[in-house]
Amino acid sequence: MPSKFNPPHIAHSNLSFILLTSCTIHNLTMSRNYLSKNDELRKGDFLISNNREFKAVFQDDGNFVVYGWKPIWSSDTASSEAHRLCMQADCNFVMYKKSDDAMWHTNSAKSSCNMCRVHLKDDGTLVVEREAEEIWSSASSTGRK
Known part of the structure; x- marks a missing residue:
């Protein structure tokens, strides 16, 4: 029997608030503008620029x-x-099939790389950076706009 200090509707309400708060915090921490080495995106995942004006989406159709x-740039995949x-x-950003065969890449592989990442900039340009130096950019990627 519920006590007057813990009515069932209030307990449920508190639980809903806690779950909603947890999901919101989780989503905020998952929003980022880069992938570091060995990070992956799966279909439906995305990067978002820090200014929140641009979004790079790995769509369900594989593009x-x-x-x-x-749309301002596409991998055409x-x-x-x-x-x-x-x-x-x-430092190569690669799209793989389920069979682990590569089907698209930035052709930016470099040896002896300590820090590399793919980064969505605040101007909507997607770049691959090696040791903080830009080695590939969607702005100069031919046939992919």
Whole structure:
């Protein structure tokens, strides 16, 4: 029997608040503008620029697209075979099929790399950086806009 100090509707309400708060905090910590080496994106995952004006989405159709108000860059990989995007330790950003065969990459592999990442900048440009030096950019990527 519920006591007057812990009515069931208040206990449920508190639990809902706690769950809602946990999800909100979790989502805020998952929003980021970069992937470090060995990080991956799966379909539905995204990067968001710090100014929140641009979003790079690994779409369910297998295309990786940077959006502002409209699409501004694409990997042109719409295919049901696309499975994951990986920022490799060699600084190559690669899209893999389920079979682990590469189907698209930035062609930015470098040896002896300590720090590399793919980064969505506040101007909507997607870049691969090695030791804080830009080695690939969606702005100069031919045939992918």
